[in-house]
Amino acid sequence: MLRRAVVGQLSRWGIPVAADEAELVVTELAANVIKHVGEGMPSTLVLEWRGQRLRLEVHDRSHVLPSVRAAGCDEECGRGLHLLGALAADWGAVPTAAGKAVWCEIPVRAGRACRRVERAADALERYRTAKGGVAPYGSRRTAGLEQSAVELIADLLHWTAAIGHDPDDILDRAQVHYEAEAA
Structure with missing residues (x-):
């Protein structure tokens, strides 16, 4: 459910x-909270889009900062932070008043086409709202946006x-504009 969100x-x-x-990053961060903080413990995911980077933060109530360790070939655990380091442009962990936040930034290769997609989605949401429509989620949302388009x-x-x-x-x-930009 978290990945879908x-x-x-x-x-x-x-x-x-x-x-x-x-x-992948969210799955790893959530798994670390479950394993090291405890299943069912409250945590918060924060997504922030900053130009060419997507920042993901997971806040939890543990004050223990994660540490990278070497994992043997036969070990099932211990590679998550290595994976995070390989995927992210940058990552880290910081103490907070309530515990800690583990964060990473993923490069977003949002070119001109992606900005157009973002503008179109915003316009279609406003168009549907102006017509009195509701904003469903998942595949129903996509079908609703297609109809609005x-x-x-x-x-x-x-x-x-x-x-x-x-x-x-x-x-x-x-x-012609679409084809020129898509090429």
């Missing part, structure tokens, strides 16, 4: 390119025709 948030931000690494495009074509332009010409021009 992270992937959902990254999709809403328009940076699904970071989803695989984020899922179709309705928005149709409304834009009506607007284009109303101001005296050819809707087919506008669609052709949009397709």
Whole structure:
């Protein structure tokens, strides 16, 4: 459920390119809380998108900072922080008033297309809200955004025709822009 929430948030931000690494990192950080702090102990996940980096922090109530140790070939545990170090651009652990925070930053290769995806998702959410729609989660959310996209495009074509332009010409021009940027 936690991984799904992270992937959902990254999709809403328009940076699904970071989803695989984020899922792996979140799984490792959560597993460390369960193993070293205790199953069922409260912890908090914080995601923050800072330009070209995604910061993930897990806060828990233990004051014991993690330490990297060498794991033997036959050991089942002890490689998590090595994995974190390999995936992240930077990582660390800091004491907090309530315990500690273990954090890492993953590079986000959000190019022009990703910024366009983010803007489109925001526009579709606002469009659905303006029409009185609700924001479901998961696959229902995606289907709802797809329907909003179709309705928005149709409304834009009506607007284009109303101001005296050819809707087919506008669609052709949009397709040329899309293909040029996708290449």
